[in-house]
Amino acid sequence: AQTVTQSQPEMSVQEAETVTLSCTYDTSENNYYLFWYKQPPSRQMILVIRQEAYKQQNATENRFSVNFQKAAKSFSLKISDSQLGDTAMYFCAFMKRSGNTPLVFGKGTRLSVIA
């Protein structure tokens, strides 16, 4: 079974600053995907960024980037130039790369961006 751990229940950052959210996972799978989801107060789940485990290059999406360390089973999210709209819960998630399989989520990190 896979597990995903987010060790930071809450974090805060000043507007325009950079913040890094941590995530570790445990799996015996070799082929998988990792994700970061954002859940604003509206509670809609929004996909922020995706990483394929077989790719060494870290994924980036505008102000969002990841640091993927496969051997260490670590997958952190860096948000640059933080904006007030980034205030949300952030979930790290794992999915096996074998057809349509479920997501396994961490408990989440509540991020507050302060003006």
Add this chain to the structure above:
Amino acid sequence: DAGVIQSPRHEVTEMGQEVTLRCKPISGHNSLFWYRQTMMRGLELLIYFNNNVPIDDSGMPEDRFSAKMPNASFSTLKIQPSEPRDSAVYFCASSFPAIGYNEQFFGPGTRLTVL
């Protein structure tokens, strides 16, 4: 595209009552997932279907919970009888059959309160 549709958005009921949550996946998607979100346990998979067939229901808490997918465009999650500990946000998600990565698209969730 309307996205994944869930109804109702909010449900308040009394302990012992039957509750039915509904989900309409995105047209053409062949996998459907039911997740539950609570403060204590975070986001957890309850059950998922591929091509209308239940694949894994190991996350269903107990016999009070049941899920059906009578056709490709509709699924229900039923709780009978409901208990206060069932209070949570229930998400439905669907994904498209493709080789490799299949993004899961989430509905807006149903917030259930059992008094």
